[in-house]
Amino acid sequence: MSARGEAQQELRALYDRGALAGAYPAVPQLLARLEEAADDDALDRAGRLLARLNPADVLAAHPGTHVVHIAVTGRSTTAGLVPALTGRLARHGLLLIPYAAGSGGYVQELADPASGLYAHRPSITLCVLDPLTVWDRVRPPWQPYEVALEAERQRLLLAELARAHAAHGPPGATLVLNTVPLLRRFAHQLTGHAQRAELGACWREFNADLLRMNDPGAGVAVLDLEPLTSAGVRADDPRLGAYADAHCTAELLAAYAREAAHLVRAERGDAKKCLVLDLDGTLWDGVLAEDGPERVRAAHSLRAGAFGHFRRTLEQLASQGVLLAVCSKNDPEPVARALAAHPDWPLSSDDFVAVVADWGSKAEGIRTIASRLGITPSAVVFADDSTFEREVVRAGVPGAAVVPLDGEPAHHAERLLADSWFLVPSVTEEDRGRAARYRERERRDRGRAGATDYRSFLSGLGIEVDVGPAAGHETARIAQLSLRTNRFNLTGERLSGAQIRCLGKEPDALVLAVRAADRFGDDGVVGVVLARRDAAGLHLENMVVSCRVLGRGIEDAVLAGLLHAARDDGLPAVHATWRRTPANEAQAAFCPAHGFETADDLGDEIRYRHGLRHLPPVPVHVRLRLRLGHQQAQEVESCTPSSI
Structure with missing residues (x-):
C-alpha cells in the first residue's frame, strides 16, 4: 500500500x-x-x-496545542470552508476553533459590535466574497459603467466594514477579504467585444482596489484568487448557486482554505527561514560524482534549462531574505568547485549561507546547518528529488518542511512554492539584507577564531547599540522579531504589527527598538523592549533579541542601561517576567544574572523584581545610546543613561 x-x-x-x-x-x-x-x-x-x-x-x-480562533462569514453559504480550513490548519499543527456565520449576513455580523462574530473573539475573520459579489445588485439592462459604479459601492462598504472590524475585534485581529473572479456567464452577456473589454478593465480595477486595501498595520489582508482560477480552479457551480445559495465550488473553497492557512501561519510568525537544497537532480542536471563539476548542467538544453528556471526562483526567494543552504551527499571539494564558478548559473558558494557536503545522514546535515545559522531545525525547508532522503529528514528533523521533488525539473518551482513556506505579512529591509548579515556573522566568527581571547575579540568589534522609540517604518520589523524569535524571547508573546501600533499609542507604554552595528556592518533592528511604567516602577513586559546577535553582550547592555535609567528617573523598582516556551529555557537565568530577585515562582512563569540598589554595569566593549523619550540621544558607558 x-x-x-x-x-x-x-x-x-x-x-x-x-x-x-x-x-x-x-x-x-x-x-x-x-x-x-x-x-x-x-x-x-x-x-x-x-x-x-x-x-x-x-x-x-x-x-x-496551538489554537486559532477564526470566524467565517460571507455573502452566501460558506459552510464547506470550515472543514477544508480545519484540515489545512491541522496540516500545520494548528487547531481551529471556528465560528461560522449564517448565509448572507456578513454586513450585519461585521457592523454590529454585539454580533456572535465578535463574541467569538477571532484573531482572523474570513469574509468570503463569492463570484456573485456585485452582480446581485446589478439589474438588466446594464452597461459596464453601471457595474463599475456598483463595484465601487461594494468596495466602499468593505472599507467601512474593515474599520468596524478594527474597532470591535480583538486587538491585532485581521480581516481577510479576497478578489472576486469575473464569471464568463456575466461577461458574455455583452454582445459587443469592445464592451466586454471595457467590463474586463472595470473588473480588474475593482480587484486592484481591493488588493490595495491590504494593510497589515490596519489589520486587513486580501487574498488574490486570480492565481487559483488561472491554475484551473473553477470559481462557481450554477446549480449549487441556484439551489443551495452556495456560489463557490468546493474546489475553490479548498484552494481558498489552503491560501488562508498560509496567511494564518504567516500572521503567527511561523514562516520558515532557510531553504536547504540537494544538488544532483535538484539544483542541476547530472550526478556530480559521476559527471564532474564541469559537466553538470543548468543550461544549454531543454531539460537543463528547466533547472535554470528553478535557479531563478531561488534567486528571487533569496533576494527577499530566504537563506539558501546545501546538503548534498558528495565530496566537499567537487561541490566547492561546482558552486564556485560554474558557467551555467550566477548562484555561487557566496549565495549559500551554509554548505554541508559529505556522505552522512541528511537529517544530521540539516541539524548542522541550523546550528551554524543559530536557527531551530524546524525553521528549515528541505527540497530533494530522492524519496529516501525526504523520509530520512521527515523522520529525523521533526517540524522541518519537506518538499517532494521528482525527476521532472519543470515542476520544481511549482512544488517548492505550493505551501508558501516563506510567506510573511510584509518583507522588510532587514529581510532583504539577511544573507549579507549572515556573511558578516561568518567574518565575525573567523575573527573570533583568530583572536587570542574572546574578551579582546569583543573589544575589537566596536559594537554600538542604539535603543529608542520605534519609528513607524520599524513596526513591521519589530512585529517580525516578536513573531519569529524563539530563543531570546522572555515571555514568548507574539504581537502583530497592528498590536505593536496599538501598544505604541498607549500613554504609559514603551516600544523600544534595539539597533546594533559593529565594524563588520550594520545589523539594523535586532531587538525590541516592550515596557510600561506606573507607580510601582518600570514593568518589562517582554524583551526580544535576534539570535544572530546573541553572545556579543548586546542583551546585557540593554538591560543594564534600562536599570540605570529607571533608577535615575526615581522609579522604585524594575519588574520583569520570564515565561517558559519550548525554546527559551536558557533565558530563565537572564534576569537573576543582572541582580533581579524572584518575586513569584509559578513554575512555567517566574516574576522578578529589581530594587535598583546594586546595578550591573554596561559591558565595557559596548557603546550604548539610550533614547527612551523624545529627548536627544545620550551615550551610556557603565551608568547614567537618559531617563525613561
Missing part, C-alpha cells in the same frame, strides 16, 4: 477508535503525506473527519 493510502487508513482508524484527539500531534505528518501525493480529495475527506472533533477533547489531551 502507498504511503498516501496508509495515511488515509490510519486517520480513519484513529477516528473510528475515538483516538484521533489523543493522536493530534501526529496528524500534521499524516496530512503531509496526502499533500505530497497531491491528493486534494483525500485532504478534503481528512478535513471533514477532523472537523468532527471537539477541540476541547484535543486540548484536554494536549494542552499545548
Whole structure:
C-alpha cells in the first residue's frame, strides 16, 4: 500500500477508535503525506473527519496545542470552508476553533459590535466574497459603467466594514477579504467585444482596489484568487448557486482554505527561514560524482534549462531574505568547485549561507546547518528529488518542511512554492539584507577564531547599540522579531504589527527598538523592549533579541542601561517576567544574572523584581545610546543613561 493510502487508513482508524484527539500531534505528518501525493480529495475527506472533533477533547489531551480562533462569514453559504480550513490548519499543527456565520449576513455580523462574530473573539475573520459579489445588485439592462459604479459601492462598504472590524475585534485581529473572479456567464452577456473589454478593465480595477486595501498595520489582508482560477480552479457551480445559495465550488473553497492557512501561519510568525537544497537532480542536471563539476548542467538544453528556471526562483526567494543552504551527499571539494564558478548559473558558494557536503545522514546535515545559522531545525525547508532522503529528514528533523521533488525539473518551482513556506505579512529591509548579515556573522566568527581571547575579540568589534522609540517604518520589523524569535524571547508573546501600533499609542507604554552595528556592518533592528511604567516602577513586559546577535553582550547592555535609567528617573523598582516556551529555557537565568530577585515562582512563569540598589554595569566593549523619550540621544558607558 502507498504511503498516501496508509495515511488515509490510519486517520480513519484513529477516528473510528475515538483516538484521533489523543493522536493530534501526529496528524500534521499524516496530512503531509496526502499533500505530497497531491491528493486534494483525500485532504478534503481528512478535513471533514477532523472537523468532527471537539477541540476541547484535543486540548484536554494536549494542552499545548496551538489554537486559532477564526470566524467565517460571507455573502452566501460558506459552510464547506470550515472543514477544508480545519484540515489545512491541522496540516500545520494548528487547531481551529471556528465560528461560522449564517448565509448572507456578513454586513450585519461585521457592523454590529454585539454580533456572535465578535463574541467569538477571532484573531482572523474570513469574509468570503463569492463570484456573485456585485452582480446581485446589478439589474438588466446594464452597461459596464453601471457595474463599475456598483463595484465601487461594494468596495466602499468593505472599507467601512474593515474599520468596524478594527474597532470591535480583538486587538491585532485581521480581516481577510479576497478578489472576486469575473464569471464568463456575466461577461458574455455583452454582445459587443469592445464592451466586454471595457467590463474586463472595470473588473480588474475593482480587484486592484481591493488588493490595495491590504494593510497589515490596519489589520486587513486580501487574498488574490486570480492565481487559483488561472491554475484551473473553477470559481462557481450554477446549480449549487441556484439551489443551495452556495456560489463557490468546493474546489475553490479548498484552494481558498489552503491560501488562508498560509496567511494564518504567516500572521503567527511561523514562516520558515532557510531553504536547504540537494544538488544532483535538484539544483542541476547530472550526478556530480559521476559527471564532474564541469559537466553538470543548468543550461544549454531543454531539460537543463528547466533547472535554470528553478535557479531563478531561488534567486528571487533569496533576494527577499530566504537563506539558501546545501546538503548534498558528495565530496566537499567537487561541490566547492561546482558552486564556485560554474558557467551555467550566477548562484555561487557566496549565495549559500551554509554548505554541508559529505556522505552522512541528511537529517544530521540539516541539524548542522541550523546550528551554524543559530536557527531551530524546524525553521528549515528541505527540497530533494530522492524519496529516501525526504523520509530520512521527515523522520529525523521533526517540524522541518519537506518538499517532494521528482525527476521532472519543470515542476520544481511549482512544488517548492505550493505551501508558501516563506510567506510573511510584509518583507522588510532587514529581510532583504539577511544573507549579507549572515556573511558578516561568518567574518565575525573567523575573527573570533583568530583572536587570542574572546574578551579582546569583543573589544575589537566596536559594537554600538542604539535603543529608542520605534519609528513607524520599524513596526513591521519589530512585529517580525516578536513573531519569529524563539530563543531570546522572555515571555514568548507574539504581537502583530497592528498590536505593536496599538501598544505604541498607549500613554504609559514603551516600544523600544534595539539597533546594533559593529565594524563588520550594520545589523539594523535586532531587538525590541516592550515596557510600561506606573507607580510601582518600570514593568518589562517582554524583551526580544535576534539570535544572530546573541553572545556579543548586546542583551546585557540593554538591560543594564534600562536599570540605570529607571533608577535615575526615581522609579522604585524594575519588574520583569520570564515565561517558559519550548525554546527559551536558557533565558530563565537572564534576569537573576543582572541582580533581579524572584518575586513569584509559578513554575512555567517566574516574576522578578529589581530594587535598583546594586546595578550591573554596561559591558565595557559596548557603546550604548539610550533614547527612551523624545529627548536627544545620550551615550551610556557603565551608568547614567537618559531617563525613561
